[in-house]
Amino acid sequence: MNTKEPEQQSAFEEQASVILSPDDEERLILDIDGFEGPLDVLLTLARTQKVDLKQISILELVQQFLKFVDDAKVQKLEKAADYLVMAAWLAYLKSRLLLPEETSEDELSAEEMAARLTHQLQRLSAIRDASATLMSRNQLKRDVFARGMPEPVIVTKNATYELSLYELLRGYADHKTRKSIADIRIHKREVYTLDQALERLRGLIGIAVDWTDLFQFLPDSIEGDDMTRSVKASLFTASLEMAREGKAEIVQKQTFGPLYIRKKDRSD
Amino acid sequence: METMEQIRIVEALLFASDKPLSSIALADCLPEGANIDQLLTDLREQYANRGVNLVEVAGKWMFQTAPDLAFLLRKEVEQERRLSRAAVETLAIISYHQPVTRAEVEEVRGVSLSKGILDVLMEAEWVRPIGRRRTPGRPMTYGTSDHFLVHFGLNSIKDLPGLAELKAAGFLDNVNTSRLNLLDDPKPTEEQPELPVSSGE
Amino acid sequence: METMEQIRIVEALLFASDKPLSSIALADCLPEGANIDQLLTDLREQYANRGVNLVEVAGKWMFQTAPDLAFLLRKEVEQERRLSRAAVETLAIISYHQPVTRAEVEEVRGVSLSKGILDVLMEAEWVRPIGRRRTPGRPMTYGTSDHFLVHFGLNSIKDLPGLAELKAAGFLDNVNTSRLNLLDDPKPTEEQPELPVSSGE
Numbered sequence: 102m103n104t105k106e107p108e109q110q111s112a113f114e115e116q117a118s119v120i121l122s123p124d125d126e127e128r129l130i131l132d133i134d135g136f137e138g139p140l141d142v143l144l145t146l147a148r149t150q151k152v153d154l155k156q157i158s159i160l161e162l163v164q165q166f167l168k169f170v171d172d173a174k175v176q177k178l179e180k181a182a183d184y185l186v187m188a189a190w191l192a193y194l195k196s197r198l199l200l201p202e203e204t205s206e207d208e209l210s211a212e213e214m215a216a217r218l219t220h221q222l223q224r225l226s227a228i229r230d231a232s233a234t235l236m237s238r239n240q241l242k243r244d245v246f247a248r249g250m251p252e253p254v255i256v257t258k259n260a261t262y263e264l265s266l267y268e269l270l271r272g273y274a275d276h277k278t279r280k281s282i283a284d285i286r287i288h289k290r291e292v293y294t295l296d297q298a299l300e301r302l303r304g305l306i307g308i309a310v311d312w313t314d315l316f317q318f319l320p321d322s323i324e325g326d327d328m329t330r331s332v333k334a335s336l337f338t339a340s341l342e343m344a345r346e347g348k349a350e351i352v353q354k355q356t357f358g359p360l361y362i363r364k365k366d367r368s369d
Numbered sequence: 370m371e372t373m374e375q376i377r378i379v380e381a382l383l384f385a386s387d388k389p390l391s392s393i394a395l396a397d398c399l400p401e402g403a404n405i406d407q408l409l410t411d412l413r414e415q416y417a418n419r420g421v422n423l424v425e426v427a428g429k430w431m432f433q434t435a436p437d438l439a440f441l442l443r444k445e446v447e448q449e450r451r452l453s454r455a456a457v458e459t460l461a462i463i464s465y466h467q468p469v470t471r472a473e474v475e476e477v478r479g480v481s482l483s484k485g486i487l488d489v490l491m492e493a494e495w496v497r498p499i500g501r502r503r504t505p506g507r508p509m510t511y512g513t514s515d516h517f518l519v520h521f522g523l524n525s526i527k528d529l530p531g532l533a534e535l536k537a538a539g540f541l542d543n544v545n546t547s548r549l550n551l552l553d554d555p556k557p558t559e560e561q562p563e564l565p566v567s568s569g570e
Numbered sequence: 571m572e573t574m575e576q577i578r579i580v581e582a583l584l585f586a587s588d589k590p591l592s593s594i595a596l597a598d599c600l601p602e603g604a605n606i607d608q609l610l611t612d613l614r615e616q617y618a619n620r621g622v623n624l625v626e627v628a629g630k631w632m633f634q635t636a637p638d639l640a641f642l643l644r645k646e647v648e649q650e651r652r653l654s655r656a657a658v659e660t661l662a663i664i665s666y667h668q669p670v671t672r673a674e675v676e677e678v679r680g681v682s683l684s685k686g687i688l689d690v691l692m693e694a695e696w697v698r699p700i701g702r703r704r705t706p707g708r709p710m711t712y713g714t715s716d717h718f719l720v721h722f723g724l725n726s727i728k729d730l731p732g733l734a735e736l737k738a739a740g741f742l743d744n745v746n747t748s749r750l751n752l753l754d755d756p757k758p759t760e761e762q763p764e765l766p767v768s769s770g771e
Binding site: 143183220227228229239247251 | 585586587588589632633634635636637640643644653655656658659661662663665666678679680681682720721722723730731732735736739740741
Binding site: 246 | 381384385386387388431432433434442451452454457458460461462464477478493495520521522529530532535540541
């Protein structure tokens with residue numbers, strides 16, 4: 102590994118010399134606010150080299166980054182903490198890349214450090230591409246939709262009560278049934294009472310001179326079959342009552358024939 | 370655009386909608402001149418024998434589990450609360466007599482309405498205030514909601530069977546028919562002589 | 571029971587639900603011996619060209635609108651604020667690297683994770699704690715939920731786009747969390763799914 106170092110070293114320098122271009126550096130007037138951390142800056146800078154990420158010049162990248170931090174740290178030192186740490190590490194890397202490598206069992210070679218940084222940048226780049234792909238997928242509730250009116254509604258308030266059309270109709274029918282029975286009880290038929298009939302008969306019988314058909318005494322004002330029947334029944338009962346009292350005489354000449362009534366004055 | 374493509378669009382819109390859609394709303398998403406009624410008829414036809422049917426309720430369209438498979442969904446339904454008999458009767462009276470005031474419901478039922486009943490019916494979103502009577506006190510009138518129609522699968526309140534039909538269906542076996550005819554058989558109506566409540570909805 | 575009848579049942583159950591259903595849950599509603607996998611395959615076939623498709627997500631099945639109709643149905647999602655770039659990246663790292671610790675996410679992005687980001691992702695129910703790493707400090711590890719799979723229409727984590735390529739390039743190897751200290755060798759850490767957070771649905 103150690104023996105290869107000079108070669109690798111030169112490779113980096115070559116690369117750097119090929120790619121380094123003052124135009125690129127000048128174009129990069131960067132602000133920390135626009136970035137998601139030092140790796141993001143490094144990735145952006147690396148892309149300005151317009152080569153495959155595997156081919157980037159680490160030395161150039163280091164210089165670009167150090168310049169970027171120099172420009173930025175004046176304004177935003179607090180935010181720049183991450184950037185300063187990265188800058189320090191990159192400065193160390195740069196020195197390792199430029200100076201002849203000390204052999205060490207424990208430490209990574211400068212080449213390996215650079216390769217690792219490249220790997221990190223590639224990884225971030227790849228995950229960004231992946232995240233873009235992921236977010237461009239058809240997303241539920243944005244591009245594709247599930248059933249808008251799910252039927253086994255478990256949480257919806259609307260469905261808290263259960264009632265079938267049958268039960269609703271049954272309820273109305275039951276109500277109607279009960280109501281119709283209640284009507285029979287409540288709606289009493291109007292009647293012509295016995296007292297009313299007696300009063301009427303007593304008043305009218307004195308006026309009539311001779312035998313008179315009982316139903317001649319029907320009041321004019323009655324309406325309806327029910328009421329007529331009630332009046333006839335009451336007048337008939339009243340006539341019997343007056344006959345029992347001895348105040349009237351009744352004659353019926355044939356079955357179902359008309360009833361004749363006349364006053365009977367006992368005092369005569 | 371081909372008819373099949375238009376049918377696909379109507380199908381997707383109806384599937385994804387959280388409420389029934391009118392044919393007008395559907396037509397808005399289709400190219401001008403699309404025959405939406407024909408598309409809906411075709412789609413209904415295509416789903417006629419499937420596990421899900423396209424149905425028209427309250428003048429709008431929606432997908433619904435085929436009636437013969439409703440038993441599959443009953444598991445969840447069992448947890449639901451049941452309405453009291455008084456609530457069912459009140460709901461029935463409101464649906465047949467609407468628009469109707471609270472006092473009228475009480476008069477028809479012959480008992481006063483306990484406080485919770487109307488609340489329950491409104492919470493179930495079956496009953497809603499419709500307007501106010503133009504009578505002293507301007508009492509609130511109540512009627513049934515679109516949700517009521519959807520729930521009971523009715524296209525209109527006029528689809529509720531009349532008393533004669535109830536009798537024919539055996540619902541009124543114990544009632545003397547001649548007597549029944551003397552009772553008022555209200556014709557469910559949708560007209561609203563009342564003063565409208567804030568049109569909200 | 572005929573196959574068509576069984577398909578109708580599966581169709582009704584899936585159509586009625588707005589969440590994916592497992593084939594096991596579906597089989598519960600079918601006669602014993604029904605070939606649920608075949609039924610699902612058939613049903614998917616029948617709906618392949620319709621406006622609604624049957625898809626397999628998170629190992630379960632659901633109907634959803636056809637992807638090519640997204641242009642008609644697309645909604646700017648109101649409640650879900652648009653995710654920040656940091657949140658999107660974090661979500662991607664968690665989904666591709668899971669189980670992954672907070673420090674590892676920070677390492678990949680090269681920046682510390684601001685406080686709200688994981689909260690947002692967990693609130694959206696896309697990310698959930700999975701267990702703890704068996705390393706000093708026993709850091710919590712994170713992964714994606716079934717809800718994440720359903721949302722992005724994935725059947726399993728293995729279906730993440732570009733997963734194979736990322737893996738082949740070595741980008742998903744263990745992340746060395748001694749961040750900014752690239753001198754250390756990455757030591758593979760072993761995941762121990764202790765403290766499993768409720769395995770829930």
